[in-house]
Amino acid sequence: MSGILILLVAVPLMTAFLLSVTALPQKVPHTTLMKLRNVLSVSGMGVLCVILAVCAPAALSGHVLTYTVGGWSPFLGVALRLDAFSFSLVVVSVLVCFLALFYSIPHMGYMRRMGKYDAFYFLMVAGIVGVFLTRDIFNMYVFFEILSISVFVLITAGEKKESYKASLKYLILASLSSALFLFAVGIIYASCGSLNMDYAAEGMKSMVEENPELMYVVFTLLLVSLGVKTSIVPLHFWLPDAHSIAPTPISAILSGIILKVSIYAMVRLFLLCGWQFYSEVSPIIAYTGAATVAVGTLLALVQKDIKRMLAYSSISQIGIIVTGIGIGTDLALQGALFHVVNHALMKSGLFLCAGIIAGQSRTREISKLQMGAPGVAVSFVVLSLGIIGVPPLNGFVSKFIICYGAVQAQYSGLAFIILAASVLSCGYYFRVIQAFFKKKKRRKKTPMYRVSRFMSFPVYILAVLCVILGLFPLIGLQIADLALKMVGG
Amino acid sequence: MTWVNGITIGIVLVLIGFYGVMTRKNLIKIVLCIDIIFLGLILFFVSIGYVEEGVAPVLGEFTLFVDPLPQTLMLTTVVVGLSTTALALALIIKVYEKYKTLDVRELK
Numbered sequence: 001m002s003g004i005l006i007l008l009v010a011v012p013l014m015t016a017f018l019l020s021v022t023a024l025p026q027k028v029p030h031t032t033l034m035k036l037r038n039v040l041s042v043s044g045m046g047v048l049c050v051i052l053a054v055c056a057p058a059a060l061s062g063h064v065l066t067y068t069v070g071g072w073s074p075f076l077g078v079a080l081r082l083d084a085f086s087f088s089l090v091v092v093s094v095l096v097c098f099l100a101l102f103y104s105i106p107h108m109g110y111m112r113r114m115g116k117y118d119a120f121y122f123l124m125v126a127g128i129v130g131v132f133l134t135r136d137i138f139n140m141y142v143f144f145e146i147l148s149i150s151v152f153v154l155i156t157a158g159e160k161k162e163s164y165k166a167s168l169k170y171l172i173l174a175s176l177s178s179a180l181f182l183f184a185v186g187i188i189y190a191s192c193g194s195l196n197m198d199y200a201a202e203g204m205k206s207m208v209e210e211n212p213e214l215m216y217v218v219f220t221l222l223l224v225s226l227g228v229k230t231s232i233v234p235l236h237f238w239l240p241d242a243h244s245i246a247p248t249p250i251s252a253i254l255s256g257i258i259l260k261v262s263i264y265a266m267v268r269l270f271l272l273c274g275w276q277f278y279s280e281v282s283p284i285i286a287y288t289g290a291a292t293v294a295v296g297t298l299l300a301l302v303q304k305d306i307k308r309m310l311a312y313s314s315i316s317q318i319g320i321i322v323t324g325i326g327i328g329t330d331l332a333l334q335g336a337l338f339h340v341v342n343h344a345l346m347k348s349g350l351f352l353c354a355g356i357i358a359g360q361s362r363t364r365e366i367s368k369l370q371m372g373a374p375g376v377a378v379s380f381v382v383l384s385l386g387i388i389g390v391p392p393l394n395g396f397v398s399k400f401i402i403c404y405g406a407v408q409a410q411y412s413g414l415a416f417i418i419l420a421a422s423v424l425s426c427g428y429y430f431r432v433i434q435a436f437f438k439k440k441k442r443r444k445k446t447p448m449y450r451v452s453r454f455m456s457f458p459v460y461i462l463a464v465l466c467v468i469l470g471l472f473p474l475i476g477l478q479i480a481d482l483a484l485k486m487v488g489g
Numbered sequence: 490m491t492w493v494n495g496i497t498i499g500i501v502l503v504l505i506g507f508y509g510v511m512t513r514k515n516l517i518k519i520v521l522c523i524d525i526i527f528l529g530l531i532l533f534f535v536s537i538g539y540v541e542e543g544v545a546p547v548l549g550e551f552t553l554f555v556d557p558l559p560q561t562l563m564l565t566t567v568v569v570g571l572s573t574t575a576l577a578l579a580l581i582i583k584v585y586e587k588y589k590t591l592d593v594r595e596l597k
Contacts, residue, residue, distance in 0.1 A: 076558065138562050138565075142565055142569065145569045145573070149572060149573060149576060152576055152580070153576070156580070156583070161587045161588075164580055164583040164584045164587060165584055165587075165588070165596060167580055168516070168577065168580045168581065168584055171573070171576065171577050171580065172510070172519060172520070172523065172577070175523045175526075175573055175577075176507070176510065176523065176526070179503070179506075179523070179526045179527060179530060182527075182530050182534075182566065183503065183530060183533070186530065186533055186534050186537060186559075189534075189537060189558075189559065190537045
């Protein structure tokens, strides 16, 4: 049963390999190759969904599935582990990647003709799922690298002039952050003797007592390196470029999933040190989180480009999640985990909407946007109300729980910042919605921008999921509660 | 125990690399500085597993042996560093084609 876990990583890797082979044949017409690629990618994602469905009953009832690769003892070898926490995040990321894949079927003409896009897309999926599943800290670093290298390539898939610069900027910063991560891994290995999280946790707890200075070094290294990847505030400057210049489906995944991957790593690794050490350092995390919220919101207000605005809005939402993690009470952590899922669904939906709307109005400038297809505009309104935190939607529930947890833990100032940021976020989302309702100018007849069904359906699905999670928040909260028990235990 | 060992030299190399990334203006030099950081880390890791007068734990009789795990881990890091550098240089070629400069100050 638990042997199925290795398939979660192996299937996307295998699909990536098969997809890269489809670039080889010279004489086959490329329409056939494109059909082959579509079938391969959709079936690869389908197999992943089936495997997750098989694992679902065990993971959701609180069991832990573990698998040691190659049969080595877990002390030395690499172990994979699926519990409620990793399961919920794997499900959300596979779902969002599946929907973004549908979106990119009619979208990515040129890059897909070369056969590169899909191969790197699946490498990225393998990296994402790998980070969520692995139980070995060094292995986590390797999966992070697989993920980032494929993302660097995917950002340039639009072949715009600025995309190479944005990708290079991201590459340099991400390499520096993984160097810091590797340094922390080295210190952990030297003092604990094992890189498996179960054994390292014991070693780190004794390290806190015997050698607290070294523990602070490890904590700082991990905080800075994961801080670059999650873009908490003094380290956020690469994000708007990379997220706004990447092609739309990739922006959706970058903002929706890949930021959450490093948040997952943060939660997993920081809680290894034990609650005693964590409660000492958690105010630092909480206050940097609050600074991230403030900076992200204020910068989003002045943006003129819709995708840049969404990218800054991501920074502020990530800040809310980090604040929730930093507050560190059960309630706040539960809210933060729920907000991770919610933000993944809402922000990827918003980016996909923005791609369609910007394509239809032929500009990304907010003041010149037009409504275009009404269904997409309605989904945009629903998703942005969700992010702002209007009651019947899911963003309200998780933000409310984080604020409630903040007040309970005597952090009323942080709750105030989150609420103020939510009010200010009306300012920048309503600016877009306002642009939908202005008078239509007569334009010269230009060929219509065709919105294919493949592009609009993912958006509808994400919007409907947001409403469902908002009306029945207990589904999400119970899973978040279960996930929290898994992390603590 | 002397201060001149693999661990300290590794850390010094990492710091030199970071200094280089922050001060150099040429993109290729920045990428090479990242390589220096990774080389320092590899030296650091391999030195963690060092045991005085230990032998490699391959076939045969031995009592005192060096820790082989960091060495195997570093094989992976070498590969990762190689692919990152290759990709970075490829991107630099593209950036040079589009902007006709490698100076970070002019790329703004």
